[in-house]
Amino acid sequence: MTSTLTHLDELEAEAIHIFRETAASFQRPVLMYSIGKDSGVLLHLAMKAFWPAKPPFPLLHVDTTWKFKEMIAFRDRKVRELGLDLIIHVNEEGLRAGVSPITHGSKIHTDVMKTQGLRQALDKHGFDAAIGGARRDEEKSRAKERVFSFRDANHRWEPRTQRPELWNLFNTRLRPGESMRVFPLSNWTELDVWLYTHRHGLEVVPLYFAKERPVVERDGSLILVDDDRLPLREGETPQMRSVRLRTLGCYPLSGAIESQARTLPEVIEELLIARTSERQGRLIDHDVTGSMEEKKREGYF
Amino acid sequence: MSTETGATLTVQQYLRRYEENDLLRFLTCGSVDDGKSTLIGRLLLDTGRIYQDHMRSLEADSRIHGTQGGELDLALLVDGLKSEREQGITIDVAWRYFATAKRSFIIADCPGHEQFTRNMATGASHCQLAISLIDARHGVTTQTRRHAFISSLLGIRHVVAAVNKMDLVGFSESRFRAIEREFQEYCGKLGIPDPVSVPISARDGDNVVRRSERIPWYSGNSIIDLLESVPVDRHSADAPFRMCVQGSVRPTPDFRGFFGTVASGSIKPGDRIRVLPSGRETRLRRIASPSGDLPIVVAPAAALLLFEDEIDCARGDVIAGVGSDPHLLQRFTADLVWMQETPLVQGTQWLLRLGTKSTTCTVRRVLWESSVDTLEHLPAGSLNLNAIGRVEIESEEMLALDDYDACRPLGALVLVDKLTNATAAAGMVRLASAHSEAHWDTESSATLQARESLVSPGQRQARFAQKPATVLICGRPGAGKTAIAAALERMLFDRGHAAVVLDGQALRRTISRDLGFGAQARSENLRRAMDLALLLNEQGLIVIASMVAPQREARRRSRELLGTHHFVLVSVDGGRDDDSVDPTGFEPPSDAEITVPCGTRAADAAQKVIDLLRARGLLH
Numbered sequence: 045m046t047s048t049l050t051h052l053d054e055l056e057a058e059a060i061h062i063f064r065e066t067a068a069s070f071q072r073p074v075l076m077y078s079i080g081k082d083s084g085v086l087l088h089l090a091m092k093a094f095w096p097a098k099p100p101f102p103l104l105h106v107d108t109t110w111k112f113k114e115m116i117a118f119r120d121r122k123v124r125e126l127g128l129d130l131i132i133h134v135n136e137e138g139l140r141a142g143v144s145p146i147t148h149g150s151k152i153h154t155d156v157m158k159t160q161g162l163r164q165a166l167d168k169h170g171f172d173a174a175i176g177g178a179r180r181d182e183e184k185s186r187a188k189e190r191v192f193s194f195r196d197a198n199h200r201w202e203p204r205t206q207r208p209e210l211w212n213l214f215n216t217r218l219r220p221g222e223s224m225r226v227f228p229l230s231n232w233t234e235l236d237v238w239l240y241t242h243r244h245g246l247e248v249v250p251l252y253f254a255k256e257r258p259v260v261e262r263d264g265s266l267i268l269v270d271d272d273r274l275p276l277r278e279g280e281t282p283q284m285r286s287v288r289l290r291t292l293g294c295y296p297l298s299g300a301i302e303s304q305a306r307t308l309p310e311v312i313e314e315l316l317i318a319r320t321s322e323r324q325g326r327l328i329d330h331d332v333t334g335s336m337e338e339k340k341r342e343g344y345f
Numbered sequence: 346m347s348t349e350t351g352a353t354l355t356v357q358q359y360l361r362r363y364e365e366n367d368l369l370r371f372l373t374c375g376s377v378d379d380g381k382s383t384l385i386g387r388l389l390l391d392t393g394r395i396y397q398d399h400m401r402s403l404e405a406d407s408r409i410h411g412t413q414g415g416e417l418d419l420a421l422l423v424d425g426l427k428s429e430r431e432q433g434i435t436i437d438v439a440w441r442y443f444a445t446a447k448r449s450f451i452i453a454d455c456p457g458h459e460q461f462t463r464n465m466a467t468g469a470s471h472c473q474l475a476i477s478l479i480d481a482r483h484g485v486t487t488q489t490r491r492h493a494f495i496s497s498l499l500g501i502r503h504v505v506a507a508v509n510k511m512d513l514v515g516f517s518e519s520r521f522r523a524i525e526r527e528f529q530e531y532c533g534k535l536g537i538p539d540p541v542s543v544p545i546s547a548r549d550g551d552n553v554v555r556r557s558e559r560i561p562w563y564s565g566n567s568i569i570d571l572l573e574s575v576p577v578d579r580h581s582a583d584a585p586f587r588m589c590v591q592g593s594v595r596p597t598p599d600f601r602g603f604f605g606t607v608a609s610g611s612i613k614p615g616d617r618i619r620v621l622p623s624g625r626e627t628r629l630r631r632i633a634s635p636s637g638d639l640p641i642v643v644a645p646a647a648a649l650l651l652f653e654d655e656i657d658c659a660r661g662d663v664i665a666g667v668g669s670d671p672h673l674l675q676r677f678t679a680d681l682v683w684m685q686e687t688p689l690v691q692g693t694q695w696l697l698r699l700g701t702k703s704t705t706c707t708v709r710r711v712l713w714e715s716s717v718d719t720l721e722h723l724p725a726g727s728l729n730l731n732a733i734g735r736v737e738i739e740s741e742e743m744l745a746l747d748d749y750d751a752c753r754p755l756g757a758l759v760l761v762d763k764l765t766n767a768t769a770a771a772g773m774v775r776l777a778s779a780h781s782e783a784h785w786d787t788e789s790s791a792t793l794q795a796r797e798s799l800v801s802p803g804q805r806q807a808r809f810a811q812k813p814a815t816v817l818i819c820g821r822p823g824a825g826k827t828a829i830a831a832a833l834e835r836m837l838f839d840r841g842h843a844a845v846v847l848d849g850q851a852l853r854r855t856i857s858r859d860l861g862f863g864a865q866a867r868s869e870n871l872r873r874a875m876d877l878a879l880l881l882n883e884q885g886l887i888v889i890a891s892m893v894a895p896q897r898e899a900r901r902r903s904r905e906l907l908g909t910h911h912f913v914l915v916s917v918d919g920g921r922d923d924d925s926v927d928p929t930g931f932e933p934p935s936d937a938e939i940t941v942p943c944g945t946r947a948a949d950a951a952q953k954v955i956d957l958l959r960a961r962g963l964l965h
Contacts, residue, residue: 061591
């Protein structure tokens with residue numbers, strides 16, 4: 045008799061193993077909860093890994109204050125339902141300086157509100173392991189990322205100091221001030237995340253499904269007018285179009301796509317036919333070639 | 346919905362099919378110019394994994410960085426970091442993903458030059474299949490031999506030679522067959538069964554996903570056919586059960602669960618289990634899960650186990666099925682792949698990780714360094730970066746482990762530098778299989794000679810007032826064997842006789858510390874004790890062996906070895922109360938000279954033995 049585990053079972057087992065290793069190996073781990081579909085799978089697996097106890101770490105959301113309203117509502121409800129601790133961190137300095145994606149552009153906004161914000165939060169709470177939902181298939185520069193990705197005392201990622209990872213024996217040793225980013229979904233693809241979400245009936249933010257929403261077309265992307273902070277350029281009038289989002293981030297930086305997919309199977313169907321990789325909707329990657337790599341060096345996920 | 350095979354599926358059918366896919370992890374290795382990146386790019390492209398936006402940036406990149414004269418350069422799909430792309434090199438294992446309607450795949454893409462050994466070992470540790478790229482113009486090279494060697498070292502059973510650039514040798518069959526033969530011969534030397542060679546052109550896609558019309562003489566499988574059909578065979582439910590404990594959870598006083606990933610085999614509620622290294626035994630009560638209890642759990646699933654009894658168990662322990670125990674060792678040999686700049690020096694201390702156990706160890710000796718090119722064992726006192734060698738490791742704590750080829754998760758280890766925290770080495774535990782066999786019938790070398798003594802047996806008898814004898818006191822753990830042995834030793838000593846005690850636990854700590862608790866190992870443990878008893882009997886001494894000795898056959902062999910007249914079997918009833926089957930598999934003897942009922946005073950039992958020895962004329 046041989047194993048009957050499917051690839052999703054195997055990926056699930058691997059992720060749970062990583063969660064349990066993290067809980068056992070670090071003083072103060074935290075789960076980076078960013079509300080999207082990957083975070084949804086991550087949270088589900090964290091609950092499963094330690095059941096019937098709750099995960100032995102809090103959730104952290106680095107809020108740029110520009111997330112979609114529906115995301116925040118979903119986050120708050122989810123956390124309440126599961127009875128988990130959620131830490132919300134906002135880079136107050138950035139906020140006071142008036143940094144926004146509209147006035148400062150995606151690069152500065154992301155750096156200040158996300159990258160710096162994350163570092164502040166990790167330092168403030170003394171977290172030594174930050175668990176995130178990043179996948180290796182998302183972008184070329186992530187193909188070599190470790191499951192346990194080492195960061196020096198300045199949160200910097202250096203390709204040359206990363207440790208070889210053999211079998212599922214992880215080297216989790218740290219010196220004071222150093223930290224680890226942990227990626228339990230490293231080996232999942234976008235399709236795996238959707239298949240798993242479908243198979244286990246996990247709830248996702250409704251923004252992933254097509255609906256008539258007010259959008260403007262800008263620099264080749266469809267931007268949702270989520271609130272009245274988005275200044276309309278000359279000639280721009282929000283139009284109601286049936287759109288959905290492939291990735292959730294700050295609303296002025298997340299391009300929507302026109303779609304009729306109102307259910308999960310329909311989303312998956314579109315995904316398979318469209319063959320447009322999901323990060324395309326994220327405007328932040330288009331700033332410079334190899335931009336993800338540079339953000340990683342600075343401490344962004 | 347259209348798939349790469351042209352079939353049309355509804356999305357529901359599609360979901361069902363892809364959800365049921367199993368997973369194959371394979372590695373690709375080859376030199377810079379062998380076309381490895383091109384092959385991967387081709388696999389991704391032809392199985393429909395390249396998204397439109399990636400394709401557009403590939404077209405742009407090909408014009409700037411491409412090596413195909415502005416034509417589509419598939420290698421650019423997979424060459425990652427900016428610095429690498431600019432230098433045209435790759436420096437680290439990269440992971441790629443794709444799926445077909447039959448299977449999901451993870452590729453460990455191992456670069457072929459700098460840090461080659463380290464990278465390939467890293468990739469191979471996750472994989473069940475290896476594709477070695479061979480340039481048809483150059484044939485099998487030193488590099489190819491290294492790939493095969495490291496694959497076999499890391500336990501990969503399926504090895505494929507992708508003979509690339511067939512277009513550049515005019516699709517010559519004789520050229521291909523020559524390479525195929527040479528590759529097969531070399532794999533044979535390494536014990537790799539059934540290596541396969543496939544003639545391909547990665548650039549044009551021949552025999553990668555699409556069958557080639559330009560290679561009509563080849564009727565074998567394409568690369569994708571092989572990948573889809575090779576058995577994913579590493580997890581047999583019948584293999585011995587092993588789980589490395591990651592931690593425990595106790596939300597309420599009556600729920601005490603131990604969680605971990607099943608490393609091998611399967612387990613069901615009611616099965617007998619043993620926690621190692623303590624050796625404590627119990628039965629499995631429940632396999633708990635959020636969706637209800639499970640009837641069985643099979644490797645490599647994540648599990649949460651509840652025991653019948655409250656026995657100690659913690660992170661780092663191993664839970665094993667009774668009857669197929671791993672080895673309990675502090676000193677063992679392993680093959681190391683040395684991964685850091687600072688060389689390994691004999692006698693240095695390292696942090697050792699094996700399963701979920703972390704402890705300190707010392708690398709006592711480097712036995713040899715393996716030449717990756719010639720497979721020779723070279724004498725060595727140290728190992729340098731990327732060297733592979735056999736070493737002897739001594740751990741500060743007792744470890745439950747297996748031979749790497751028998752059970753990867755309990756035979757794989759890493760050494761961490763205590764000062765820098767760098768991962769210094771990866772290791773594969775190598776246990777001589779002879780350890781776990783019972784050696785009652787093993788012949789000693791014919792050239793060995795008997796020792797001549799200047800003391801005759803008669804002189805010994807006169808001195809000790811005795812003839813030699815072996816008293817084997819057997820019984821379940823906790824039956825009171827040790828107390829009887831102690832009383833007997835004291836009484837014989839007080840009467841001026843010469844007796845020695847062989848205590849089962851002392852033997853386990855010394856001459857049998859390499860043995861586990863499986864049936865074979867238990868038999869071998871008794872064999873060693875009885876051979877030792879024979880040596881002592883030959884020198885006139887009485888031996889009192891206090892051991893579980895659970896197997897009838899092994900006890901029969903003991904009697905045969907020592908001679909019926911000089912052998913006394915004492916069976917002690919009772920012992921650790923187990924309601925049904927004794928966990929040691931104890932078979933009560935029917936041929937015991939003396940049976941001691943439960944609760945008998947040790948001195949009374951010892952007196953019975955003395956009376957019997959007197960009656961046989963062994964005590965004067």
